[in-house]
Amino acid sequence: MAENLETVNSALAATQKLRCSVTRVFTHLREGVKSTKGEVSKESMFIRQLQEALTAVTSDFSELEKLSSSLHKFTDGIPMGNSGLLSLDPVQDKTPMYTQLLQSYKWSTKLQSHASLAGAMLTQNSLKRTSVPSGGLSAKRRKTQPTCHATPAHLVDNVVTTVDRSFNDLSLTVNRPQGTGAVLQATVGRTLSAIVILRGLLIERVIVRGYHENLHKDNGTLDLWTPSKYRVFQKLTDHAMAAMLHYHLPHLPEIGIRSFMTWLHSYTTLFSTACHRCGKYLNGNIPPTWRDFRTLEVCHENCRQ
Amino acid sequence: MQNQEKALELSLEAMISRVQDLKNSITQFIMKLEHEHETLDWPSVLDSFAIISSQINTLNKVLKSEKTPPLRNFILLPLVLAPERDEDLEKLTEGRVPAFNHEVVPNYLRTKAEPDIEEKEQQLMTQASQLTPEMIQQQITNCNRLANKVIEIVGNARDEWDVDDSGIRGMSGINTSQPADTNALITAVSFGKGLKIRPVQQAPLQQPSLQPRQDVQGKAPSSIKTNIKPSIHPYTQPGRPGQRPTMS
Amino acid sequence: MGVTCVCQWPVPDNKSVQQVVDMIAKRVELLGSNKSGTFCVDCETYQSSPMMMLQKTVHIIHNSEQPMTSYAVMEGPGSAANCLVADTMFDQIMQRLKGFYMPKKTPKVESKGQHYELGDFNVKIGTVTLGGHAKGILLEIEYTPCVVVLDCWNLLTEFMQGFMASHTPSLPSYLANRQDANYTPMDTIMQYLDHFNTFTGRKVVQQPAR
Amino acid sequence: MAIPVNPLSQSTMSSPSMQEYLLQGSILDSALESLLHRLRGLCDNVEGPETFHDHEMVYILRGTPSPAILRARHALDHPNIPWQLRYVGQSEVGDKNRSTLVRSCIDCATSDNLSSFLVEMGFRLDHEYVIKGYLFRKGRMKITVSKLFRVISPGVTEEIEAVSLSHLVELSVVAPAGQDAVGDDMRSFAEHLKPIVQMEKMDPKRL
Numbered sequence: 001m002a003e004n005l006e007t008v009n010s011a012l013a014a015t016q017k018l019r020c021s022v023t024r025v026f027t028h029l030r031e032g033v034k035s036t037k038g039e040v041s042k043e044s045m046f047i048r049q050l051q052e053a054l055t056a057v058t059s060d061f062s063e064l065e066k067l068s069s070s071l072h073k074f075t076d077g078i079p080m081g082n083s084g085l086l087s088l089d090p091v092q093d094k095t096p097m098y099t100q101l102l103q104s105y106k107w108s109t110k111l112q113s114h115a116s117l118a119g120a121m122l123t124q125n126s127l128k129r130t131s132v133p134s135g136g137l138s139a140k141r142r143k144t145q146p147t148c149h150a151t152p153a154h155l156v157d158n159v160v161t162t163v164d165r166s167f168n169d170l171s172l173t174v175n176r177p178q179g180t181g182a183v184l185q186a187t188v189g190r191t192l193s194a195i196v197i198l199r200g201l202l203i204e205r206v207i208v209r210g211y212h213e214n215l216h217k218d219n220g221t222l223d224l225w226t227p228s229k230y231r232v233f234q235k236l237t238d239h240a241m242a243a244m245l246h247y248h249l250p251h252l253p254e255i256g257i258r259s260f261m262t263w264l265h266s267y268t269t270l271f272s273t274a275c276h277r278c279g280k281y282l283n284g285n286i287p288p289t290w291r292d293f294r295t296l297e298v299c300h301e302n303c304r305q
Numbered sequence: 306m307q308n309q310e311k312a313l314e315l316s317l318e319a320m321i322s323r324v325q326d327l328k329n330s331i332t333q334f335i336m337k338l339e340h341e342h343e344t345l346d347w348p349s350v351l352d353s354f355a356i357i358s359s360q361i362n363t364l365n366k367v368l369k370s371e372k373t374p375p376l377r378n379f380i381l382l383p384l385v386l387a388p389e390r391d392e393d394l395e396k397l398t399e400g401r402v403p404a405f406n407h408e409v410v411p412n413y414l415r416t417k418a419e420p421d422i423e424e425k426e427q428q429l430m431t432q433a434s435q436l437t438p439e440m441i442q443q444q445i446t447n448c449n450r451l452a453n454k455v456i457e458i459v460g461n462a463r464d465e466w467d468v469d470d471s472g473i474r475g476m477s478g479i480n481t482s483q484p485a486d487t488n489a490l491i492t493a494v495s496f497g498k499g500l501k502i503r504p505v506q507q508a509p510l511q512q513p514s515l516q517p518r519q520d521v522q523g524k525a526p527s528s529i530k531t532n533i534k535p536s537i538h539p540y541t542q543p544g545r546p547g548q549r550p551t552m553s
Numbered sequence: 554m555g556v557t558c559v560c561q562w563p564v565p566d567n568k569s570v571q572q573v574v575d576m577i578a579k580r581v582e583l584l585g586s587n588k589s590g591t592f593c594v595d596c597e598t599y600q601s602s603p604m605m606m607l608q609k610t611v612h613i614i615h616n617s618e619q620p621m622t623s624y625a626v627m628e629g630p631g632s633a634a635n636c637l638v639a640d641t642m643f644d645q646i647m648q649r650l651k652g653f654y655m656p657k658k659t660p661k662v663e664s665k666g667q668h669y670e671l672g673d674f675n676v677k678i679g680t681v682t683l684g685g686h687a688k689g690i691l692l693e694i695e696y697t698p699c700v701v702v703l704d705c706w707n708l709l710t711e712f713m714q715g716f717m718a719s720h721t722p723s724l725p726s727y728l729a730n731r732q733d734a735n736y737t738p739m740d741t742i743m744q745y746l747d748h749f750n751t752f753t754g755r756k757v758v759q760q761p762a763r
Numbered sequence: 764m765a766i767p768v769n770p771l772s773q774s775t776m777s778s779p780s781m782q783e784y785l786l787q788g789s790i791l792d793s794a795l796e797s798l799l800h801r802l803r804g805l806c807d808n809v810e811g812p813e814t815f816h817d818h819e820m821v822y823i824l825r826g827t828p829s830p831a832i833l834r835a836r837h838a839l840d841h842p843n844i845p846w847q848l849r850y851v852g853q854s855e856v857g858d859k860n861r862s863t864l865v866r867s868c869i870d871c872a873t874s875d876n877l878s879s880f881l882v883e884m885g886f887r888l889d890h891e892y893v894i895k896g897y898l899f900r901k902g903r904m905k906i907t908v909s910k911l912f913r914v915i916s917p918g919v920t921e922e923i924e925a926v927s928l929s930h931l932v933e934l935s936v937v938a939p940a941g942q943d944a945v946g947d948d949m950r951s952f953a954e955h956l957k958p959i960v961q962m963e964k965m966d967p968k969r970l
Contacts, residue, residue, distance in 0.1 A: 190701045
């Protein structure tokens with residue numbers, strides 16, 4: 001070991017030496033021939049000095065090379081850390097770990113580069129789903145984002161019960177048919193019932209049906225897929241999907257749910273309120289199904305523009 | 306001479322095959338005891354015993370049959386004793402007798418019982434010869450009496466057992482249902498016998514079971530009806546005959 | 554099943570019932586609706602036998618929309634109309650009560666006709682016949698997604714004005730009493746019964762419904 | 764329990780009415796377990812018997828020539844399922860050749876305002892009882908093992924007392940009239956229940 005250390009030291013010294021001589025070559029070249037009038041002696045002297053410097057470089061280099069060749073054996077595995085030691089395993093056929101490691105490293109690098117590219121593209125064409133500017137809060141977002149879809153069950157329950165309590169004619173019940181993911185059954189007045197599928201506290205899917213339509217299948221499980229047979233509620237399901245995207249707040253999922261439920265709650269008067277724009281109840285035999293996301297203004301889908 | 310030899314050979318063959326059968330069933334039984342002793346039940350042990358004993362019986366029959374020449378008349382004479390291993394013999398005896406030597410020959414070829422057993426037998430013989438005929442008679446009667454007693458006890462026990470058994474069977478015919486209960490239940494379901502609404506509130510002192518049951522078709526006292534009706538059907542009250550509005 | 558309004562369409566003297574029905578059907582079809590079959594609502598009336606102390610009437614009504622169901626409506630002096638929803642075996646039970654309730658001599662009333670669908674609305678145009686003679690026209694307008702009369706009456710009115718114009722009815726008195734309750738098929742039956750009673754010329758004692 | 768309403772019953776409306784074939788018996792409470800055990804083995808119910816807990820009210824309308832009796836029944840353990848209205852005709856015992864009791868019957872599912880409706884029709888409550896027990900099925904046969912309770916104060920189904928120390932056992936089939944083969948099936952099934960319980964055609968008029 002000590003021997004090695006010495007060699008390393010001398011190799012370092014040789015490197016320094018090499019560096020010095022190379023610098024000298026370049027300084028010499030930079031200074032150039034002092035006068036242009038051209039005394040032959042001066043010029044030839046310059047060339048000779050340059051030659052000397054270059055020979056010094058060559059000799060230093062060869063010395064360093066010699067030293068480094070003696071070191072080579074030892075330095076082989078070191079720079080790659082523990083994975084380098086894996087590569088020393090002689091029985092590669094049996095444990096192809098090292099090659100796999102290299103492969104996965106390659107892939108993860110690729111993934112990273114693709115992801116960063118995609119990220120750059122997305123920041124350029126952002127969907128503006130959130131009201132928060134994407135740039136400034138990136139650090140905060142990175143912290144909150146992973147938690148909102150893995151919220152513990154009791155927290156979800158808490159949020160749901162507070163929302164449930166805050167509206168008179170909106171009742172929410174929580175189901176967990178598949179363990180973790182919560183499925184909310186929402187009943188709005190005597191107008192409609194909806195199934196809201198949550199992932200953590202994020203809304204993933206909403207389906208709206210009539211108040212008197214079945215939310216359950218014949219075998220008693222929640223029916224998550226069949227659309228309503230009524231045109232009004234099919235339309236409402238579409239609107240609810242749009243609202244779900246609009247109220248998508250990954251860093252403040254609770255507010256997202258609350259605002260979505262407020263919006264959904266405004267449908268208690270689905271059949272009893274006329275359109276604010278045209279003053280009529282029906283348009284295409286469908287009542288005003290649109291509620292503005294911010295003002296909750298009532299109008300027909302066609303009267304929006 | 307040739308006939309005799311043939312008969313001997315045949316009977317030996319028969320004996321060997323019987324003995325082989327017997328041996329097989331004994332090994333099977335031993336295997337059973339060793340490997341299935343946890344799950345083994347009494348009937349299957351009895352089965353094995355029965356097989357073995359029947360095989361012994363057939364072996365005895367073979368030995369006693371008239372076709373078998375009297376084996377007693379044949380002499381087996383060991384000519385050479387060899388201390389070395391005899392492969393053929395070992396194979397023949399399934400590894401039990403590796404060599405025909407001085408150690409095993411006296412055991413396998415003996416014709417008399419062991420000396421101490423012989424001695425005991427002799428003792429018993431002398432004892433028996435010393436007894437007087439009266440004593441023998443007495444002992445025989447004693448023995449018979451004891452045997453009879455045991456038979457009686459066993460018989461009694463079996464009778465009792467049978468009685469118990471038939472008692473259980475008999476009970477299921479008699480005691481799992483009662484015709485009176487059947488009748489009571491059927492009349493209750495069909496006519497409501499015993500189910501009529503009774504004035505429990507008015508007569509709290511009376512035991513419900515002592516109350517006279519109302520006749521099925523008979524009219525219940527009007528006081529009862531009017532007391533009960535409002536509590537069940539408040540709508541019946543306005544519909545009194547006197548209040549009928551005139552139809553136009 | 555949703556909120557339903559049953560109303561009568563007057564037949565002018567110079568036109569036959571069939572002509573008026575055709576006229577309405579044309580209007581409804583012009584709105585863009587699809588024919589979706591026929592329907593029939595019939596009503597049979599049983600009268601209690603004279604030896605019973607109270608004169609009572611039981612109407613047994615069938616609606617082809619609920620083919621397995623019989624509605625039995627009890628009307629009698631001094632009691633509110635009470636409606637029992639049962640399966641069709643109830644008809645047989647009524648026959649077993651011959652000694653107490655007899656079918657009325659007057660012929661059966663029924664309303665029969667075409668069924669139209671227009672989005673979430675159902676429109677049924679029925680010709681009322683009394684023993685085979687056309688007596689008038691009953692329209693049934695249903696808004697299927699809603700179950701509360703109070704919520705959707707205005708909406709329903711707007712829809713009806715679309716093709717009924719001046720004949721648009723006001724809120725039927727039966728529904729007025731149950732504006733806030735959940736609508737049931739029984740409510741449709743009660744409306745039909747009210748109209749049938751006017752067609753047969755029976756005295757209608759309007760009772761507050763339960 | 765609520766005997767399920769057969770949606771096809773309408774198709775039989777024009778045909779002769781349905782008849783109930785019936786055998787009855789009783790079992791002491793102490794021997795109940797062995798009967799249930801046997802029925803579990805004999806019947807189609809794979810997961811053990813269905814239980815039921817019903818309240819039956821018998822309504823009577825007096826008049827000539829004979830009163831009309833209707834039975835209203837509803838399940839106490841499933842308050843949401845429809846009530847059942849049942850008309851049961853006169854029982855015919857018939858001669859020796861007939862193996863079961865036969866009576867005409869009409870079953871009808873109704874809404875829960877049945878009792879007030881019946882009262883308005885002029886019926887009066889004659890008696891009521893609570894019945895609790897087990898239901899087995901074997902093909903189209905229905906076997907009920909049930910305990911009968913008398914209702915102490917009218918209309919209160921919580922306060923009840925047992926009528927007897929036995930369970931009522933009934934074996935019945937509802938079939939269109941004239942299918943006497945049903946009776947033989949029932950008779951042979953009843954044989955399987957012997958000697959635990961003796962199923963017989965009991966003539967209620969003679970009791």
